[in-house]
Amino acid sequence: xxxxxxxxxxxxxxxxxxxxxxxxxxxxxxxxxxxxxxxxxxxxxxxxxxxxxxxxxxxxxxxxxxxxxxxxxxxxxxxxxxxxxxxxxxxxxxxxxxxxxxxxxxxxxxxxxxxxxxxxxxxxxxxxxxxxxxxxxxxxxxxxxxxxxxxxxxxxxxxxxxxxxxxxxxxxxxxxxxxxxxxxxxxxxxxxxxxxxxxxxxxxxxxxxxxxxxxxxxxxxxxxxxxxxxxxxxxxxxxxxxxxxxxxxxxxxxxxxxxxxxxxxxxxxxxxxxxxxxxxxxxxxxxxxxxxxxxxxxxxxxxxxxxxxxxxxxxxxxxxxxxxxxxxxxxxxxxxxxxxxxxxxxxxxxxxxxxxxxxxxxxxxxxxxxxxxxxxx
Amino acid sequence: xxxxxxxxxxxxxxxxxxxxxxxxxxxxxxxxxxxxxxxxxxxxxxxxxxxxxxxxxxxxxxxxxxxxxxxxxxxxxxxxxxxxxxxxxxxxxxxxxxxxxxxxxxxxxxxxxxxxxxxxxxxxxxxxxxxxxxxxxxxxxxxxxxxxxxxxxxxxxxxxxxxxxxxxxxxxxxxxxxxxxxxxxxxxxxxxxxxxxxxxxxxxxxxxxxxxxxxxxxxxxxxxxxxxxxxxxxxxxxxxxxxxxxxxxxxxxxxxxxxxxxxxxxxxxxxxxxxxxxxxxxxxxxxxxxxxxxxxxxxxxxxxxxxxxxxxxxxxxxxxxx
Numbered sequence: 001x002x003x004x005x006x007x008x009x010x011x012x013x014x015x016x017x018x019x020x021x022x023x024x025x026x027x028x029x030x031x032x033x034x035x036x037x038x039x040x041x042x043x044x045x046x047x048x049x050x051x052x053x054x055x056x057x058x059x060x061x062x063x064x065x066x067x068x069x070x071x072x073x074x075x076x077x078x079x080x081x082x083x084x085x086x087x088x089x090x091x092x093x094x095x096x097x098x099x100x101x102x103x104x105x106x107x108x109x110x111x112x113x114x115x116x117x118x119x120x121x122x123x124x125x126x127x128x129x130x131x132x133x134x135x136x137x138x139x140x141x142x143x144x145x146x147x148x149x150x151x152x153x154x155x156x157x158x159x160x161x162x163x164x165x166x167x168x169x170x171x172x173x174x175x176x177x178x179x180x181x182x183x184x185x186x187x188x189x190x191x192x193x194x195x196x197x198x199x200x201x202x203x204x205x206x207x208x209x210x211x212x213x214x215x216x217x218x219x220x221x222x223x224x225x226x227x228x229x230x231x232x233x234x235x236x237x238x239x240x241x242x243x244x245x246x247x248x249x250x251x252x253x254x255x256x257x258x259x260x261x262x263x264x265x266x267x268x269x270x271x272x273x274x275x276x277x278x279x280x281x282x283x284x285x286x287x288x289x290x291x292x293x294x295x296x297x298x299x300x301x302x303x304x305x306x307x308x309x310x311x312x313x314x315x316x317x318x319x320x321x322x323x324x325x326x327x328x329x330x331x332x333x334x335x336x337x338x339x340x341x342x343x344x345x346x347x348x349x350x351x352x353x354x355x356x357x358x359x360x361x362x363x364x365x366x367x368x369x370x371x372x373x374x375x376x377x
Numbered sequence: 378x379x380x381x382x383x384x385x386x387x388x389x390x391x392x393x394x395x396x397x398x399x400x401x402x403x404x405x406x407x408x409x410x411x412x413x414x415x416x417x418x419x420x421x422x423x424x425x426x427x428x429x430x431x432x433x434x435x436x437x438x439x440x441x442x443x444x445x446x447x448x449x450x451x452x453x454x455x456x457x458x459x460x461x462x463x464x465x466x467x468x469x470x471x472x473x474x475x476x477x478x479x480x481x482x483x484x485x486x487x488x489x490x491x492x493x494x495x496x497x498x499x500x501x502x503x504x505x506x507x508x509x510x511x512x513x514x515x516x517x518x519x520x521x522x523x524x525x526x527x528x529x530x531x532x533x534x535x536x537x538x539x540x541x542x543x544x545x546x547x548x549x550x551x552x553x554x555x556x557x558x559x560x561x562x563x564x565x566x567x568x569x570x571x572x573x574x575x576x577x578x579x580x581x582x583x584x585x586x587x588x589x590x591x592x593x594x595x596x597x598x599x600x601x602x603x604x605x606x607x608x609x610x611x612x613x614x615x616x617x618x619x620x621x622x623x624x625x626x627x628x629x630x631x632x633x634x635x636x637x638x639x640x641x642x643x644x645x646x647x648x649x650x651x652x653x654x655x656x657x658x659x660x661x662x663x664x665x666x667x668x669x670x671x672x673x674x675x676x677x678x679x680x681x682x683x684x685x686x687x688x689x690x691x692x693x694x695x696x697x698x699x
Binding site: 019020021028029035036040112113115116117118119121127376377 | 437440462469470472476478479481491493534
């Protein structure tokens with residue numbers, strides 16, 4: 001039996017009619033979350049080591065050695081070193097970004113802060129979305145600084161740049177676009193006729209004045225039918241002998257930043273879903289260094305479309321042209337950043353590749369936001 | 378299963394917390410069972426129950442930390458979860474042990490919460506830290522805080538929202554006697570400012586000293602609620618009888634119908650009188666004993682404490698759970 005409860009009348013306080021139900025985070029939510037992530041010392045050390053320290057250390061030592069003993073040690077920057085650094089930065093960038101994403105997605109819950117945040121009445125989706133710009137603001141500038149340092153050393157402390165490139169024995173001016181190269185070869189077909197450049201892809205077809213396979217052949221016809229292979233040889237030769245031009249460097253930088261963004265978003269979504277930082281990071285490392293190389297290197301019968309759904313496969317296809325030679329193999333596809341992909345499997349159409357990348361971003365963002373909105377706090 | 382439906386309209390309710398038929402299940406187990414709770418505005422309200430009775434689950438449900446299975450609820454007259462964001466704008470709460478990011482300072486943790494709250498919450502960080510006497514350690518990492526300091530930081534986190542309603546789940550946990558005294562004073566001062574404090578606690582003595590009204594929950598159900606004095610009045614009176622022959626006294630009173638329960642300890646007989654007994658009943662006990670030839674040296678009515686009453690009405694009587 002309940003006794004009577006008297007309710008002393010007090011003035012009703014004004015109830016806030018603000019926008020805390022909105023799914024858009026405020027600027028202060030983003031900056032304070034950035035501060036919370038930045039204060040994690042271990043995480044920051046790992047980010048700096050994997051994104052900034054690697055190029056600074058490698059190129060810094062090369063600069064130092066070159067200054068001390070230039071007769072034994074060449075210039076610090078070279079196309080080979082540049083390309084050789086890009087891949088580790090992209091790989092490590094993805095992994096550290098996944099770790100930052102998992103931290104942003106799981107630690108509020110694990111450290112008991114999520115409950116306090118929910119009790120503020122702020123939309124849980126807004127709480128989730130605040131993590132995206134905060135985490136990216138931490139990662140992208142550091143990656144950009146490391147990459148810019150690489151570009152500067154390569155451009156200004158690198159090997160002297162030739163003006164022509166030798167392709168299969170033929171001398172061709174640098175930095176021709178695909179169309180320009182095509183025109184150049186056609187214009188100079190007679191100069192190259194009989195040279196090694198007119199050997200076919202397997203090197204056995206001799207093109208003489210009489211054309212491929214024998215007298216009477218037409219070198220211009222051969223150029224048209226084999227241009228794809230010649231162009232790739234031209235790109236490879238440029239990538240090996242020359243620093244990438246500024247626009248190619250910009251493409252590589254954007255590609256690495258996209259790789260880092262993807263790592264962060266996937267880590268954030270998976271971290272929010274599982275609520276476990278360590279498990280998330282282990283899964284994504286396995287995805288990046290085991291699953292992706294396996295699925296992008298070998299065609300699995302009847303599973304090709306499944307292989308193409310892996311984010312690393314799509315990103316390999318998007319790989320900029322200037323980064324292709326370092327992988328030692330390239331696929332026949334074309335991609336929006338000018339590359340032909342480093343795939344060991346037949347490429348997918350460009351629209352499919354873009355869909356896979358966008359799908360991973362949107363999908364993991366949606367999964368993370370949904371889990372945040374429905375999770376018991 | 379009934380779906381959770383919100384009252385259609387917000388109203389200027391006299392209740393800070395109001396629930397009707399609120400139910401929350403975890404699989405087959407009913408953690409909150411058809412709860413009808415009314416917490417009056419502007420008072421300190423104790424929410425009591427044995428371990429596992431469903432106290433924290435009800436608080437979590439009220440705050441939208443978990444979903445109810447059925448029933449209606451409102452905070453400050455605003456239906457939740459329908460207008461949860463609006464209601465929680467004027468609510469501060471500590472649920473379970475207060476935990477924060479350990480790698481940043483107490484002040485920085487509050488900055489995170491203030492950013493989520495918006496409004497003038499950021500401006501209230503300093504005064505809130507002062508009020509809970511944590512200003513000197515506010516810039517230290519939370520990982521270096523004691524349990525009591527984290528409790529106080531939890532209260533500061535509530536205060537930055539300038540709440541009209543505070544829901545505090547075991548706020549005395551981890552506090553030393555001085556800290557408990559400070560917390561009690563703080564709650565009293567918050568109530569004096571016109572705020573409502575809903576306090577869940579195991580410490581019945583503290584609740585009795587701090588709160589004007591209580592609700593008792595057991596097995597997910599509210600079994601009693603109301604002002605403490607009214608509830609204690611309904612408790613059975615207990616009389617301690619010092620006499621020459623407790624065994625003979627027990628025999629006499631047992632056959633008289635004047636005692637509901639009797640216990641003898643250290644030669645003193647404790648007699649629990651039937652519900653509704655008055656001071657005349659005590660006189661009648663004395664008369665029966667004297668007429669039965671038992672020498673009575675003293676009779677003393679024992680003041681029923683909240684703890685005694687709590688144990689008598691909950692199913693955990695005799696268990697050392699508290």
